[in-house]
Amino acid sequence: MSHALLIENLGHAYGDTPVLRGVDMQLAPGDFMALIGPNGSGKTTLLRALSGILLPQQGKILIDGVDMRGDPVGAKGRLGMAIDPELLPGALTGRQCLTLFANIRGLPGVPDDSLALASTLAFMPWLDRLVEEYSLGTRQKLGILLGLVGSPPLIVLDEPMNGLDPVSAWAIKQHLVTLTRERGCAVLLATHALEVAERFITRAQLLLEGRCARHWDEPQLIAIRHDPTRSLEQAMVEALRELAA
């Protein structure tokens, strides 16, 4: 079976400062993984590398079996990454942005799924307005909608709940769960909001100083959820203390 994401021995440094030191990671179809770690642990660099924005100095990244180095266009075709709100073009409307991404993915138009999610997120009144008129939350919604266009096998989101109202945040989480369970999409969610992720994820990976320092699988996460005295946040803090000792 092909992995939705397979990372082997990934390494990268900025100048003399190593940021990723031999990261290995696997996501099967249907996995919903939280990537957690303190600031400066290498999460952003890892996401930039696996989305093809940054060419890592060492290691291999396969998206749905396609090598990011050998066939970046093919690999990116199997990847959906939520767009940073700051990168959204103020001069275009939300619909034009969605059309652009649908065109890039070879779709005839904005998929019904995207429009349905836009409706759930109360984004429809904004669809034909210029992005420069959007609030932070509305931009965040559009960034997520762009990443989900075409429901690719691997979806990557970096702190997607920032600026979202509770109703929209709930809708996004439900939509991601549906994508993983019913469509077999894998989701990689980089977040600090562990209490938000804990209820939905099936796996969690702690990144520390550029290495995968700890991993929690589904049974472990279920055990944490069922124990009222424990939480993933607490587990992560304990793991960090252990590793620091």
Next chain:
Amino acid sequence: MATHLLHPIVAQTWLGFRNQLRAQLARPAESLFVALAWAAAAALAIFVYTRLPGEPIAAAIESAARSPWTSGVALAAFGFYTVRTPLLRLRAHLHRSWWAGLPIASARETRTLILLGVLLLAAIVLAADLVLLACAALVRNPDRWLAAARTIALLGLSSGGTLGLLGALRRGAATQASTRRRGHGVPLFRLPPLEHASLPTLAHWQRIETLRRFRAGGRWWQWLLLGLAIPAGISLPSLAGLVLMGVVLIWYGLAMTAARETIAKAARLTAATPLRFAAFAVASARYPILVAAVATLWGSLALLLQEAPRLFLIGWPLLMFGWVMLELAVAWHVRRQPRHAGLRLAVDIAAIAGAAQAFAPLAPILWAALLAWHYHRARKIP
């Protein structure tokens, strides 16, 4: 003046500049390239300066100096906008960005605006004086116009700049914050050839960015130069040709800059998508090429109205085509790091101009080689 009297953005800017300088010095190869590029640009400027036709320029300045009120008002308008526009932008930034939420006394903002305004005013007065002295150095007997021209420039720019400063201080933050209005970038008519592209949104985006800049006044100092370049007693067809050529050049320059910047923005936006470079290149080339074609047509008409020599009529389309292709190749090449795009383009143009001066047939060969190199490098970007 102590920094605590000024807005903290001054200290922040200074720190940013210092850090950037340190980072630049830590990359000696890149710094050397940038230094060489600036040296090449300076050499080109000196080269162009030494070959400027001194007498016609002196005659134009003398003619302007004979109409002190007209020239003075034009220069006052120039000074007014040169000082007022950046101050309003800064004020809008301070009232909209994260600075707005900080407890900063409004007096510090006012003092900062005054300081910046005075510095800007001094800079334009000094620059104008240097330009006049440089023009005077080109001719044998500048005494008959130099003193009058310097006085008019000093008085015009100072009065306009001072009014601009006062205007910027008076205008409320709420009203000056935005120069963009709804519908500001809506095209007047559709362009079906653009819509048939594989990615029509890219061309549409470039077009909107161009329209916004043009309708916001564009590079208004170019309009002023155009106004000052109109000689007295010119025939009506020549006047029409001159104005048309000026408008075409301003619009073309704006469109090229907007297209280049949009390419960089679009590249960043779509960096993680399966967009093939070939498709991106085709889609992002359509609008600039259309602009070049339209500029060629209108520019040719302008040259005909001015009864320009045949050589100009042949050279104009070649210039437009060569420029747009080079502009696009550079934009694609540096799309992930567009900071030095303008400088790279200037260096390439300087190299081609230098080659043309040394041995004319070398220029198209160098142009084609640069084009191929930029395109090759652009394709390599993942």
